[in-house]
Amino acid sequence: MAATPLVLYNTLSRTKEQFVPLKAPFVGLYVCGPTVYGDPHLGHARPAITFDLLYRYLGSKGYRVRYVRNITDVGHLENDADEGEDKITKKARLEQLEPMEVAHHYTERYHDAMRELNVLTPSIEPRASGHIIEQIELTREILKKGFAYESNGSVYFDVEAYDKKYHYGKLSGRVLEDMLSNTRTLDGQSDKRNPFDFALWKKAAPEHIMRWPSPWSEGFPGWHLECSAMSTRYLGEQFDIHGGGMDLMFPHHECEIAQSTAASGHDAARYWVHNNMITINGQKMGKSLGNFITLEQLLSGDHPLLEQPYSAMTIRFFILQAHYRSTLDFSNEALQGAEKGYERLMKAVALLPKLKPANTSTTDISAYRTRFQAAMDDDLNSPVLIAELFDAVKLINQVYDNHQTLTQKDIEELTQQVTFYVTEILGLRNDLQTDNHQTLTKVMDLVLDIRNTAKTNKDWTTSDQIRDGLTKAGIQVKDRKDGTDWELE
């Protein structure tokens, strides 16, 4: 496949760069996945869909992508880094469950949501708890290189030592000295030498359930270590793209860079790609802010802020209609707009097989291919791609209404291009006809209402026509004293 060059915005350089894989046609892609201690919400959908789009598009260019997206089931501390309980452990206590039971439950919930959103499964989905050995090894390596120190059974990354040789803060644009001058001094209780040092290994408090043996103590790995360890394990010391939400840039990704560089002497990821946040009333949607809407609530409409339910594909379309590096503001009006737009697009796609060929074409459709591609090549500009697709939608409708004509060959080309970009790249499924259970109930309410009116008017011809017609259609009508029931046979 003759691939046109893809340009990606690299957070490291803060510019758009042409994407050149280390070892084409192979591409290594690592994306920070969810911490499984809560239901997936609208915010989780953003990176999942953003990197699904990237994964799909890279694949369409002929690259063989290994997409690794982790599951964080251990390691994040609740409040203060040094005092807090492991987040998953805390939730487990509250619910009287095993930690792994909680992790498993929410992992399944996440998978369900991803399936609904038509997000492809990654090549590998490693769990932090399954890679303790790798994390211990990495900690050992960093210690050996002199960029970490042990303190009371815990191991901390020595940011100051690292910053002397490399640059701590290169991703987020921070300078260590500035950060230090802006921080209050430690209260003296910490094992850390420096407030910006972060844990590679934490000694477990007695009540801490999730713990593993290590050379330093029984404990658990630090917050940032898992991604470094697992990306190295599955993609190598150097790989192509590291993705995640912008909120992870600091400290999480910064620390990942420091860990990898400290251990191996060079950067691990070459392109850092960050998706922006979904906001609600202009504020970031987040668990800690308590203003998030779960995906389940979006699908059911069961949330004070929701005027109606929204389908998974509406949500996907809503997200794709904004560029991944822009904030995207939630509102009912915006979702409803997305719902209509999605319907318009899918209706036109459904119309494609019905187009009748003509001897000549009144429009040159050869440009669509390059325009679709150009939009995606430009840093995954899905909004522009969608705008281009709507241009094709108009053409499809015009041809259907005999306002324009296309040859058989052009119809085939148009069909191929449009359906490819809509279903394979944007990953939009046609869900317009699938939500039939609710629809059938509403239709039956209506039909039986008409029949009851007829019965009231003693219009037996009409009422019997309806009942017999329904029987033939496989629906049994059951008249009762207090109303009418029906069931599918």
Add this chain to the structure above:
RNA sequence: GGUCUGAUGGCCGAGUGGCUAGGCACAGCUCUGCAAAAGCUGCUACAGCGGUUCGAGUCCGCUUCAGACCUCCA
């Protein structure tokens, strides 16, 4: 306080110097028994103030406002 983003028409949201983004909503028309769909037409905005330029939403400076990160977070 530090670092970094952003401010586009009723709503959402593209656009890094010159030619109408697109969707939704709204209005009129065509089609039509009515409606819907579809088509056609209209709605032409870029926070404010300076500057650079033949020309700026687009570059530079300042102001105002908003947001993210600096603590777990997608």
